[in-house]
Amino acid sequence: MTMASRKAKFVAAGTIGIALLIAGCTPGTAKPTPSDQSSATGGEVSTAVPSDPVTLTLAFTDNPEMTDALAAAFHEKYPQVTIETQFTQFADYVKSLRLSMSSDSAPDIAQYNAALKDLSAAGLVVDLTDYENAYGWDTKFPKSALDMLRVDETGKILGTGSLIAVPGGLSLVGLYYNKDLMEQAGISAPPTSVDELTVDLEKAKAAGITGLSLGGLDYGSLHAWAGLMNSMTNTSDWRDWINGKGGADIVTADAIAATTLFADWAKKGYFPESANGTTEADSAVAFAKGDGLFLVDGNWDAAAIGETMGDNVGFTVFPPNSNSNKAVGTGFSVSYMISSKSENQAAAAAFLDFLSSPEAAVIESNGGFLPPNAKAAPPATGIQADLKAANETIVSDDGLTPFPDFAAPAMLDSLTSGLQQVVAGRMEPKEFLESLQKVWTAYHGG
Structure with missing residues (x-):
């Protein structure tokens, strides 16, 4: 495909x-x-x-x-x-x-x-x-x-x-995880908060394991960054910005914090060195072959990943900001x-x-x-059962959010190129968010 x-x-x-x-x-x-x-x-x-x-x-x-x-x-x-x-x-x-x-x-x-x-x-x-x-x-x-x-x-x-x-x-975009690599890194369960996810990425690095398989050439960085935005910003305000509601602004303290954390993950080497030259599809293939503890990706890759990894792969909602938060997923x-x-x-x-x-x-x-x-949904096993459970959680928490590029026709290009710059350390988080707001304003007005 x-x-x-x-x-x-x-x-x-x-x-x-x-x-x-x-x-x-x-x-x-x-x-x-x-x-x-x-x-x-x-x-x-x-x-x-x-x-x-x-x-x-x-x-x-x-x-x-x-x-x-x-x-x-x-x-x-x-x-x-x-x-x-x-x-x-x-x-x-x-x-x-x-x-x-x-x-x-x-x-x-x-x-x-x-x-x-x-x-x-x-x-x-x-x-x-x-x-x-x-x-x-x-x-x-x-x-x-x-x-x-x-x-x-x-x-x-x-x-x-x-x-x-x-x-x-x-x-639904969520978090895939490699069970064998989790054990090698000393991780007993998938993360249930953003803080736990960050700790797990550091454990993976210490064990010589790629933390997050990332394909930043097209959509992979967008999915990972959006996961952090979902978890660390006000859901209503985030949806308003994507939907184009008047007066919405993405340059907020929470959005800067989420983008800064994404940039920190890149600086600390949690992503592959070739992330910006890798497609989302190739990052999914690499993850399925064992190159990466985590992958932020959608259900569209579940069948292929499950066929390759069998019972060694799991899927969960992208972890919320804390264990008490409701689940939110793109x-x-x-x-x-x-x-x-x-x-x-x-x-x-x-x-x-x-x-x-x-x-x-x-x-x-x-x-x-x-x-x-x-x-x-019919009974399922393996990764499909995980997807079923994640879907039930998102539906129960009313946590589905649109893809960020829905915000404006020209937004996808700005998201993709801007996140590549953030991963490479050539654009500061606030500058990146300001560039998105400029595209938003050009389409929706000030």
């Missing part, structure tokens, strides 16, 4: 997809009128699945096997509804969907991407708020996962306003929205509701995702 497809498969709505926004065409300003049959823009909506035969089209780019399985399972439950899936390669998906959603042949359902959040402001996707209320999605899906799929009327600020998509499978979801031009919005909304079902949870788990209905 290529790096691009791997990231796209599991969360890269922001990490890669948002960069494609520039390539996409700008949607028109005319706001199509949804079908009178089931408008979800202000009023009661029906949760009854139409009894007459209905065919829905579903445009998507991630995991064809899982998407086709979800469509087939929904059809089995509701034989009168057929879902025809339309796959597009990730590199072409954002541009292609922009064109199709503004055309007369828009799909009924489409996979959401953070680069497409402004489709709501153009009136091209359904405001799902009424369906959320009718179906009780606030009790079926994690609040933090739903909030990532809300956007204000400008189409720029996330976490507030209209619900425009529903999650069909979550991703992640996103493969999610789906409804076209405002669809003539079968009630049936489409029923499919979105199906994504929270026990049947869907099995399919989502088999597809490599963490089901939004965490308690319905």
